[in-house]
Amino acid sequence: MGIVSPGFHGRRRQGDVKLPPGQYLTDDFPVLSAGPTPRVGQDEWEFVVTTETGERHRWSWREFLALPSETPTVDIHCVTKWSKLGTTWTGVSLDTLLADVETTADYALARSYGGYTTNLPLEDLLDGRAWLAYRFDGEDLHPEHGGPVRLLVPHLYFWKSAKWVHGLDLLTQDEPGFWETAGYHDYGDPWLEQRYQGD
Amino acid sequence: MGADAEAGMRAAGAGGGAAGGGAVPGAEAVVYEDTGAYQDGNALAGPLSEVFGVDVTRAAVRCTACGLAGPLPGLRVYAHAPGAVARCPGCEHVVLRLVLGNGTAWLDLRGTVGLRVPLA
Ligand SMILES: [Zn+2]
Numbered sequence: 001m002g003i004v005s006p007g008f009h010g011r012r013r014q015g016d017v018k019l020p021p022g023q024y025l026t027d028d029f030p031v032l033s034a035g036p037t038p039r040v041g042q043d044e045w046e047f048v049v050t051t052e053t054g055e056r057h058r059w060s061w062r063e064f065l066a067l068p069s070e071t072p073t074v075d076i077h078c079v080t081k082w083s084k085l086g087t088t089w090t091g092v093s094l095d096t097l098l099a100d101v102e103t104t105a106d107y108a109l110a111r112s113y114g115g116y117t118t119n120l121p122l123e124d125l126l127d128g129r130a131w132l133a134y135r136f137d138g139e140d141l142h143p144e145h146g147g148p149v150r151l152l153v154p155h156l157y158f159w160k161s162a163k164w165v166h167g168l169d170l171l172t173q174d175e176p177g178f179w180e181t182a183g184y185h186d187y188g189d190p191w192l193e194q195r196y197q198g199d
Numbered sequence: 200m201g202a203d204a205e206a207g208m209r210a211a212g213a214g215g216g217a218a219g220g221g222a223v224p225g226a227e228a229v230v231y232e233d234t235g236a237y238q239d240g241n242a243l244a245g246p247l248s249e250v251f252g253v254d255v256t257r258a259a260v261r262c263t264a265c266g267l268a269g270p271l272p273g274l275r276v277y278a279h280a281p282g283a284v285a286r287c288p289g290c291e292h293v294v295l296r297l298v299l300g301n302g303t304a305w306l307d308l309r310g311t312v313g314l315r316v317p318l319a
Pocket of ligand 1: 262263264265266267287288289290291292
C-alpha cells in the first residue's frame with residue numbers, strides 16, 4: 001500500500017507512505033499491556049467458539065495447527081498512535097475456523113486468557129480480514145505479543161487484535177469489550193480515526 | 200506513548216521476572232508472569248485529582264473480587280496501554296480503569312466496592 005519510488009528498495013521513510021490520520025511510523029514493536037502476561041502453554045491452549053444457541057466448537061493446539069495456515073503481511077495501527085508497516089504473521093484465517101459454524105449472529109466478542117475482551121462485527125472477522133496468529137516474523141509468537149495465539153484484525157485499531165485469545169462468543173447483540181466499556185470506540189477504524197466514543 | 204512505552208517496559212522489566220502464579224477468581228486458573236510492568240497507585244494521583252478535585256492518594260479502596268482493602272497507592276497500575284488499568288495487588292482483578300482522551304475522562308470503578316476519601 002506504500003508508494004515506493006521505482007528502483008528504491010531500501011527502508012521506507014515516513015514521507016513515502018500514507019498512514020491513518022494522527023499516526024506515526026515505528027520500526028519497533030511496542031508492548032502494550034493492561035495487566036500481567038498470562039502464560040498459556042500450547043498443550044493447555046484451546047480455542048472455543050460459542051454460538052448464540054450455546055453450541056460450542058473447540059480446537060486443541062494440535063487440531064488448530066492441522067488447519068491450513070496463511071502468512072499475511074499487513075500494516076498494524078495502535079490507538080496509542082504508532083503504526084508498523086509490513087508485519088508478517090502466520091495464522092489460521094477465521095474463514096477457515098468459522099466455515100462449519102452455524103450462526104445467525106451479527107456480532108462477536110473475543111475472549112482472552114486473563115479476562116481481556118473486545119467486540120467486533122462478525123463480518124469484520126470474515127472475507128480474509130482476520131486470523132488467529134501464532135507466529136510473528138517467522139518465530140513463535142512471544143507471550144508479550146500475545147502468544148501462543150492472538151487475534152489479528154489489522155484493518156481495525158490493534159486493541160481489537162486480542163492477545164492470548166481463547167475464544168469467540170457469537171452474539172445477536174453487540175456487547176462492548178474491555179476498552180470499549182472504558183471510553184474507546186465501539187468499532188475503531190484507524191482511517192476514520194475512531195479512537196474514542198463519539199469520534 | 201509508543202516507542203517510549205517500550206523503553207519504559209524494558210526499564211521496568213529489568214527488575215522483574217519473578218513468577219507470579221496468581222489465579223483470577225471466576226476465570227480458569229491462569230499463570231501470570233510478573234514482568235514488573237506496572238507502577239504503584241501514585242501514578243493515578245494527577246489524573247484522579249483532576250476528576251475528583253481532592254488528593255485521592257490517601258483514599259482506601261476495596262477489591263470486589265477478593266475483598267482486599269488498602270490504600271490506593273497499593274494498586275498495580277498498568278499504564279503502557281490505551282488507558283490506565285489499576286489492579287488489585289492480591290488477585291489481579293481490575294479495580295479501576297481511567298481513560299483520558301478528547302478532553303474527557305472515563306472512569307470505571309466497577310471493580311471497587313468503595314472508595315473512602317478523607318476530605319480534610
Ligand atoms: Zn482482589
